[in-house]
Amino acid sequence: MNRSTRTIAQILGILLLTAVLSLFAYYIGSSFGKSIIIGTPIAFNDWQAHYKKLVYATGATGGTISLLWYLLARFGMKVHTSYDVGKRTLWGSLGGLMLIACVALPYAFANADATLKMGASIPLLFVALYAVIGYWIGSLFMTPAAYKYTPLGAEKIRASWGRK
Amino acid sequence: MGYYFISIGGSGAKVMESLTHLCAAGLLPNKEKQQKLYVMAIDPDIGNGNLKRSSAALHCFTQFQDVSIGMDTPLFKTEVELAKPFIWNPAEHDKKLDDILSYQIYKGSPIGNLYEVLYTQEERNTFLNEGFRGRPSIGAAVLAKKVQLGDGTDGLRVDTAPWDKFSRLVHQDAKNGQTAKIFLAGSVFGGTGAAGMPTIAHLLRHTFRNYYDEGKVMIGGALILPYFAFTPSLSDQESYGIFASSENFLTNTKAALKYYALKDKDYHSLYFIGDDILSQVPNFSIGASTQNNDAHVVDLYGAMAAIDFYQSTPENRKEYSYIAHARENTFQWTDFPDICMDDQTQVSFKDRFIQFTRFIFSYVHLVKPVLGDLASGKIPSYKYPWFLDYLADLNISDTEVRNFNEYTETFMRWLQQIETSENHRTLELIRKSSFDANPASIVPDQFSSCAYDENSEVTIHELWYRLSERTCADMENTKGFGRFLRLLYDCCAKEKEDAR
Numbered sequence: 001m002n003r004s005t006r007t008i009a010q011i012l013g014i015l016l017l018t019a020v021l022s023l024f025a026y027y028i029g030s031s032f033g034k035s036i037i038i039g040t041p042i043a044f045n046d047w048q049a050h051y052k053k054l055v056y057a058t059g060a061t062g063g064t065i066s067l068l069w070y071l072l073a074r075f076g077m078k079v080h081t082s083y084d085v086g087k088r089t090l091w092g093s094l095g096g097l098m099l100i101a102c103v104a105l106p107y108a109f110a111n112a113d114a115t116l117k118m119g120a121s122i123p124l125l126f127v128a129l130y131a132v133i134g135y136w137i138g139s140l141f142m143t144p145a146a147y148k149y150t151p152l153g154a155e156k157i158r159a160s161w162g163r164k
Numbered sequence: 165m166g167y168y169f170i171s172i173g174g175s176g177a178k179v180m181e182s183l184t185h186l187c188a189a190g191l192l193p194n195k196e197k198q199q200k201l202y203v204m205a206i207d208p209d210i211g212n213g214n215l216k217r218s219s220a221a222l223h224c225f226t227q228f229q230d231v232s233i234g235m236d237t238p239l240f241k242t243e244v245e246l247a248k249p250f251i252w253n254p255a256e257h258d259k260k261l262d263d264i265l266s267y268q269i270y271k272g273s274p275i276g277n278l279y280e281v282l283y284t285q286e287e288r289n290t291f292l293n294e295g296f297r298g299r300p301s302i303g304a305a306v307l308a309k310k311v312q313l314g315d316g317t318d319g320l321r322v323d324t325a326p327w328d329k330f331s332r333l334v335h336q337d338a339k340n341g342q343t344a345k346i347f348l349a350g351s352v353f354g355g356t357g358a359a360g361m362p363t364i365a366h367l368l369r370h371t372f373r374n375y376y377d378e379g380k381v382m383i384g385g386a387l388i389l390p391y392f393a394f395t396p397s398l399s400d401q402e403s404y405g406i407f408a409s410s411e412n413f414l415t416n417t418k419a420a421l422k423y424y425a426l427k428d429k430d431y432h433s434l435y436f437i438g439d440d441i442l443s444q445v446p447n448f449s450i451g452a453s454t455q456n457n458d459a460h461v462v463d464l465y466g467a468m469a470a471i472d473f474y475q476s477t478p479e480n481r482k483e484y485s486y487i488a489h490a491r492e493n494t495f496q497w498t499d500f501p502d503i504c505m506d507d508q509t510q511v512s513f514k515d516r517f518i519q520f521t522r523f524i525f526s527y528v529h530l531v532k533p534v535l536g537d538l539a540s541g542k543i544p545s546y547k548y549p550w551f552l553d554y555l556a557d558l559n560i561s562d563t564e565v566r567n568f569n570e571y572t573e574t575f576m577r578w579l580q581q582i583e584t585s586e587n588h589r590t591l592e593l594i595r596k597s598s599f600d601a602n603p604a605s606i607v608p609d610q611f612s613s614c615a616y617d618e619n620s621e622v623t624i625h626e627l628w629y630r631l632s633e634r635t636c637a638d639m640e641n642t643k644g645f646g647r648f649l650r651l652l653y654d655c656c657a658k659e660k661e662d663a664r
Contacts, residue, residue, distance in 0.1 A: 003633070079624055079629075080609075080624055081529070081530075083533075086547030088546065144629075146633075148549050149545075149549055149552055155545075
């Protein structure tokens with residue numbers, strides 16, 4: 001597989017992973033929603049319809065951040081010397097941004113929309129799905145070769161494959 | 165074995181330096197690891213700066229040439245063996261001409277009187293530690309005395325080092341049906357080369373005369389004609405006594421060329437290389453470590469002459485080669501011929517040289533600066549995928565690593581000198597702007613366009629990418645540092661990534 005094909009495959013991989021994670025977020029989150037709205041006059045169908053929008057927004061943000069890391073590593077950051085490499089701070093910062101988005105977006109949506117009652121389980125679910133699986137685990141497998149050991153744990157994961 | 169190279173004097177040493185780099189780049193015509201290059205130097209001035217520099221490159225090369233680089237690559241494909249001792253000093257240490265020719269024994273006899281007429285008191289009483297001081301007459305006498313009859317035959321004393329092994333290897337080649345190709349390089353205008361080139365060739369021919377006549381031993385030579393000049397100061401002239409003078413170069417050359425035209429019957433191929441514009445050597449030196457002249461394009465042509473000779477056979481040999489270049493004041497890639505390999509393939513000098521240059525540049529720029537810190541754990545290894553993939557177990561103090569590091573510096577210095585030492589001519593091979601102020605570093609933005617007339621896709625970033633994503637082409641026959649060097653070399657090929 002040449003580099004261009006691999007790039008396209010990996011970008012599609014990130015988009016596909018985000019879509020799959022969003023499905024999980026929707027269905028698992030919906031099951032959490034049933035318990036969140038207990039004791040409130042909110043109908044589950046109404047809550048679910050509003051929750052769907054939240055999943056769209058968080059999924060889009062998560063996908064964008066994952067894709068941003070990939071595109072920066074693939075096209076944005078150029079190596080000129082042996083010292084301007086690694087970029088783990090950038091990778092970590094984007095991961096931090098993802099964490100903030102996963103926590104902040106649900107509460108922001110809940111504040112703006114009274115129908116979308118929020119519990120701690122939804123942000124935790126988003127963190128687990130988008131930040132941990134989508135961004136961190138995803139970047140272990142879908143980071144361009146020049147930065148392939150930058151995501152935390154990549155060294156161990158790739159070592160277990162025999163590297164390369 | 166097959167190839168033999170004997171450098172004679174300072175100019176010969178400079179040709180040897182160029183040949184070392186071309187050899188490392190895989191530009192000798194032999195098939196992989198099938199022929200060795202046996203190298204020795206003849207110089208009474210063993211501390212000669214030129215010789216030291218070229219010896220350094222050569223010694224480094226021999227120390228890392230055995231890295232497991234794998235098969236099907238031109239890189240380091242010619243194994244080099246050095247004579248032991250590497251430098252043969254015909255004059256010995258702290259000896260004058262009187263001592264070497266045993267003047268005291270002949271004093272007062274007709275031979276002694278003749279000797280007194282032929283050599284001045286100053287020539288007889290000068291220590292020869294710094295060479296023959298530009299006096300071929302001294303060199304010829306010393307060589308004739310030291311390289312003398314052996315075993316009752318008219319030839320070299322083959323029972324003493326380093327000639328004993330040299331002779332054994334040549335015999336071995338001839339018996340195995342190989343042609344031993346012996347190439348000599350030296351100047352015709354100085355002392356050691358001018359004396360040694362005809363004398364050594366003559367003695368070699370007589371030592372191996374049977375093989376010579378059968379075409380199993382071939383002798384070639386690069387005769388370096390004047391291409392530089394120097395001006396000693398008045399104080400130099402007073403303090404050094406006798407020394408080579410560039411004013412005599414042309415006269416010496418004229419006499420030497422007459423000799424080769426009329427008398428020489430020993431060489432199969434002779435290459436005369438010089439320049440009608442003389443480069444000015446800034447610091448005058450009579451010899452020793454201060455005689456350290458920058459590498460010059462003439463040296464490179466001398467090494468190319470050796471390669472041309474090695475690719476020739478008794479049937480297609482040339483007696484004289486005439487090298488032309490397209491533009492009078494410029495040397496460009498098209499002025500250097502392609503090389504016909506032993507398997508009859510034509511290899512582009514330009515392509516192979518550029519790939520090797522880019523290989524060294526990338527090592528010097530990307531790898532060498534961080535290798536020590538990476539190996540000692542001072543900088544995090546996750547930043548360097550190629551290190552984790554190939555060099556995680558590297559011991560930075562391994563002989564091969566240390567010597568390769570040193571070699572890269574000698575190559576960079578040599579190349580920069582070749583590119584910049586021209587006073588009156590331009591070299592359009594590797595761009596001068598590629599070199600940073602420090603010779604062992606490069607300007608990264610110039611990496612992809614470091615060579616003239618070549619559009620390469622290989623930027624530093626592209627190279628980094630290739631190193632991080634590719635697998636070594638020959639995992640089976642490579643290991644350790646050699647595997648990494650093989651990968652790096654292959655990554656420096658100019659083709660586009662998507663073409664793979």
